[in-house]
Amino acid sequence: MSNEKREVSAPHGGLSHVTGALWPPLKSVTIPQLLREAVVAHGDREALVFCDAGIRLTYREFDAVIDRHAAGLLELGVEKGDRVGIWSPNRFEWVVTQFASARIGAILVNINPAYRSSELEYALNKVGCRVLIAASSFKSSDYAGMIRALVPELGGIGEGRLHAARVPDLRHVVLMQDDPGPGMIPFARLQQMASPERLAELDAIDATLDPQDPINIQFTSGTTGMPKGATLSHYNIVNNARFVTDRIALTEEDRLVIPVPLYHCFGMVMGVLGAVSKGARMVFPGEGFDPVQVLDAIEAERATALYGVPTMFVAMLQEMDNRARDLGSLRTGIMAGALCPIEVMRRVNRDMHMEEVTICYGMTETSPVSFQSFTDDPTEKRCETVGRIHPHLEVKIADFDGNTVPVGEKGEIWTRGYSVMSGYWGDEAATRASVNDGWMKTGDLAVLDEDGFCTIVGRVKDMIIRGGENIYPREIEEFLIRHPQVSDVQVFGIPDEKFGEEVCAWAVARPGAELTAEALREHCRGQIAHFKVPRHIRIVEALPMTVTGKPQKFVMRDRMQEILRADPAP
Structure with missing residues (x-):
């Protein structure tokens, strides 16, 4: 059970206004510092397992790989503040890039692996990506083919700096393939490019990093136009990762299975950074969600925690009807993305042994989680609500004029605190429209009850x-x-x-x-x-x-x- 104080989560004075606990305190650290703390405390423990790729590394081994890839990015000319795009399903290279880019202060740009050519072009140009790191393919997506169609200049440049007409800021394309062909750099070569001189620069760069620096851009959108780049800092996502995993009482003894996409906050923040904040082991069953792979990974790794959206849990329960698994090691996890039918929750509690599974609510622009149930909340509350407010946050349910509505009345969720994004990249007008006096206007309609439990009842923005x-x-x-x-x-x-x-x-x-x-x-x-x-x-x-x-x-x-x-x- 979390050591978080809960008594401050009840609404104030009959109004739908709640504030989170002030404990544990916020940490002013960068992502590299968070990893370094884990290496010092848990260096010989396994950090991650990629089941389909057969990769297993301890925290100390993982840290060494990250440094070499960070030095390789320096050799490509990547500097602090440059944008590095990652376009891939859940692969080892994704997680390496997440930490290697942060190591040198480069801003990781998450590109949805389901994107096609027009969406890729838009994303690269919107934030000015200097480097694109991509898988060669996934399912029906031929990433290499789409990149070559978008950047025909690749064919004749060898491995020199790229000057592409349609994506003018792009300088290099790194492909997760041993022989990617003319113009693309194999991902493995980044590690080979790590010279002693570049490795020696890393600690000096680290000293210049500030927790408030932007470090991640994730694309979201609204009813007013094309996708916007929500810009998040080290401070935003490190602290949210800590508090999310506090609520499920994750420790270094836990083994967390992460089948949710890494390009979402669910995967890279709540999953990866959350596990690192506790020194837990990350288990990735495969590149995409497959109920057989996930259940096999839980059984083989004796997993104790699992993340997923309700449709994933439904698919896993159906697969368990076909073939039973020993899931007795499971105890907790997170179900988010939609409300969970109560019968599904009961089966997850009973058949998957996840009696302490919690429900979350949030949005990319708030890093992401604002509300989360506790592990001992009643089953009905974990199905009908999204729990209670997170630490160090303030939420009000507002009417159309921004006034706080009484408890039990419907209004829009406004969130304020450490987790609110710094803004939409290159779009001050959209930022001003969404953030007012520190309040993030979420566009989601909700009701708060007298105990501070939040129920989502609709969406202002018609989001599907x-x-x-x-x-x-x-x-x-x-x-x-x-x-x-x-x-x-x-x-x-x-x-x-x-x-x-x-x-x-x-x-x-x-x-x-x-x-x-x-x-x-x-x-x-x-x-x-x-x-x-x-x-x-x-x-x-x-x-x-x-x-x-x-x-x-x-x-x-x-x-x-x-x-x-x-x-x-x-």
Whole structure:
């Protein structure tokens, strides 16, 4: 059980306003300092295991690998503050890059492994990536092929500095492959490039790093446009990682299985940095989620903790019905991304032995977690709510004028404290629209009860959550409207038993055009991430509008559900 004081988490004076405990104190350390503390305290303990790749390293061995790769990045000309993109599924190289870039103060840019060429180009240019480190492929994604199509200049430059027309800031491409071909550098060569002189520079650079420095950019978006780069500091994510793992009482004796994506805060902050903050062992079952791999890893590694979204737990429970596993070592973990049905929670408690599993709520812009249940909260509270406020944070539930509403009334979650991002990279207007006097306006609607438990009841921004993936309709709408036969389009979510929500689009054809649903799907293939491609598409003559000309998504949502009930085919 956490040593955190809970008595301060109740609302103040009948209003929906809560403040977190002031213990444990915040730490003013950088990511390299956090790792160094773990090496000093737990150097001979295993730090990580990549089951499919057969990689096992102690904290001391992992630290040595990181230094060599950091020195290799220096040899490429990477400097403090430069942006280094990482485009890969869950691989050993991802975690190495996370710490190696931080070691020299370079800002890690997380690129969704489901992104396609247009999204990659946008991300690289939005934040000015100097180096892109990528896997060669994953599932249907040919990363190397997409990079070569985006940067045709690669073919003739050998390993010199790149000057690409479409991504002008990019200087080097590093591929996780032994022989990546002309113009790309093999990831393994970074370690070989670590000269004694470069290694000697690392500690001097470390002395210049400040915990408040930006160190990570993660793409998010809203209803007003394309993805924005939420910029997070060492201070933001190190402390959030500590408090998240405090709530599940993680220690150096624990073995944490991380099947959630590293490009999300769930993987890289709550998972990796959380484990390092406690000296725990990280276990990565595979490059992507597979219930068989995860369950086999839990059994083989005698794991004590597990992370996942509810759909992952449902898939694992189904697999356990096919083949039983010995999961008696499990005790705790985190389920986030969507509310958990109570029957699923009961089966996770009983059949997976995770009696202390907790629920979280947060957003990328708050590093990410603001609310989390305690391990001994009642099962009903862990299903119906997202728990109580985290330490050193302040939350109010606000009306449209920013006034705090009474306990039990619905309003928007506003969060303030150490975890709030420094801003959206290169977008001061968007930052000002989201952060006011230190308050991050989340766009999520919630209710606080008299004990401080928070229940999420809706979303101001119409965000869709499909299987734990946050999907923003405006981004898809702006892509679909580029189809030459589309005159108008609206995207919204509808309930789905498997994924929680599915993406639906209603489109209006241009006069005289013969627009089809399949034509729109084809327009999306290879251009936007697969989970953003609308599962249901309807071509309509007109969209329902208010008298002021605003689209009525709730009308479309209700009508679409009626249509699917009559004919469930997409």
